[in-house]
Amino acid sequence: MKSLAELKAIRDRAKADLDLRQENPNAARVLVGMATCGIAAGARPVLNAFTEEIAKRGLTQDIVVTQTGCIGICQYEPVVEIEMPGQEKVTYVKMTPEKVARVVNDHLVNKNVVTEYTIGAYNS
Amino acid sequence: MRELSLNVMDVAQNSVRAEAALVRITVEESDKKDLLSIVIEDNGKGMTEEQVAQVTDPFFTTRTTRKVGLGVPLFKMSAEQTGGSFEIESEVGKGTKTSARYVKSHVDMTPLGDINSTVEILIRCNPDIDFVFIRSTDSGSLTLDTRELREVLEGVPLDTPDVLEWIHSYLEEQTQLLYGGAK
Numbered sequence: 001m002k003s004l005a006e007l008k009a010i011r012d013r014a015k016a017d018l019d020l021r022q023e024n025p026n027a028a029r030v031l032v033g034m035a036t037c038g039i040a041a042g043a044r045p046v047l048n049a050f051t052e053e054i055a056k057r058g059l060t061q062d063i064v065v066t067q068t069g070c071i072g073i074c075q076y077e078p079v080v081e082i083e084m085p086g087q088e089k090v091t092y093v094k095m096t097p098e099k100v101a102r103v104v105n106d107h108l109v110n111k112n113v114v115t116e117y118t119i120g121a122y123n124s
Numbered sequence: 125m126r127e128l129s130l131n132v133m134d135v136a137q138n139s140v141r142a143e144a145a146l147v148r149i150t151v152e153e154s155d156k157k158d159l160l161s162i163v164i165e166d167n168g169k170g171m172t173e174e175q176v177a178q179v180t181d182p183f184f185t186t187r188t189t190r191k192v193g194l195g196v197p198l199f200k201m202s203a204e205q206t207g208g209s210f211e212i213e214s215e216v217g218k219g220t221k222t223s224a225r226y227v228k229s230h231v232d233m234t235p236l237g238d239i240n241s242t243v244e245i246l247i248r249c250n251p252d253i254d255f256v257f258i259r260s261t262d263s264g265s266l267t268l269d270t271r272e273l274r275e276v277l278e279g280v281p282l283d284t285p286d287v288l289e290w291i292h293s294y295l296e297e298q299t300q301l302l303y304g305g306a307k
Contacts, residue, residue: 002290002293002294002297004276007273010280010286010287010290011277013286014277014280014284014287015280034137034249035134036134037194039125039130039133039134040125040130044133044242047245048241048245051248051288055289066248
């Protein structure tokens with residue numbers, strides 16, 4: 001059973017490396033569009049896939065996964081934007097949980113944009 | 125929306141945008157009463173009477189990125205198509221309460237879906253807001269109150285990965301007790 005005692009242990013561990021976490025201005029950001037359009041198109045499993053993949057690789061200190069609103073391109077949802085320090089923002093469209101592992105591996109880890117999933121590739 | 129839990133995620137974000145400090149999500153499921161009730165309540169900035177009247181209109185939205193707002197209309201439709209009811213009460217400066225009641229056995233009933241995942245994502249993406257999640261059935265209820273967690277956590281943020289993992293497991297266990305355990 002999950003108990004509050006267990007949560008206390010987590011707290012003590014987290015407090016120990018809290019400074020480390022705050023001092024990471026180089027963290028990459030994964031923004032998943034979660035307005036009505038995004039949610040209806042399947043953004044939730046995409047966000048969950050990102051958090052799972054990132055946790056599996058032990059990158060939770062380096063990559064922040066969060067949500068954003070509707071950016072006005074509802075026909076391309078689920079839309080995911082990736083912001084990496086020193087790199088232009090990349091917009092991935094029509095995302096699925098299956099595409100997530102490749103984006104994490106190629107883009108977030110190895111810094112190679114997965115061009116075929118981006119909005120530019122989808123339009124042409 | 126394929127699951128009502130997605131409507132909940134969507135409508136709860138209106139509370140986030142309304143600068144709520146506390147969002148309460150109550151899901152009551154009863155086979156005896158053939159009822160599912162979902163209530164989302166916040167202490168955000170609220171709406172005027174005029175806004176409340178307009179909010180179920182798909183062509184009303186406060187956002188500027190596009191001209192339609194389907195969140196509330198879709199939620200309302202999901203309830204009314206089962207012969208249930210839908211209601212929004214709001215007061216400027218006090219907050220907003222959105223209630224949907226469903227007739228569970230109706231052929232047009234949308235499944236509730238993964239409501240725990242909705243709650244987890246809301247906490248993950250809005251770690252500065254407090255959420256109270258109450259889910260009840262004929263056999264009992266479970267409660268997750270982030271204010272209680274915060275007390276234990278002493279400043280450690282709710283979106284710390286291990287804390288989120290704890291919340292996930294806690295909800296999973298409690299749900300299993302609620303649905304799978306002996307009555």
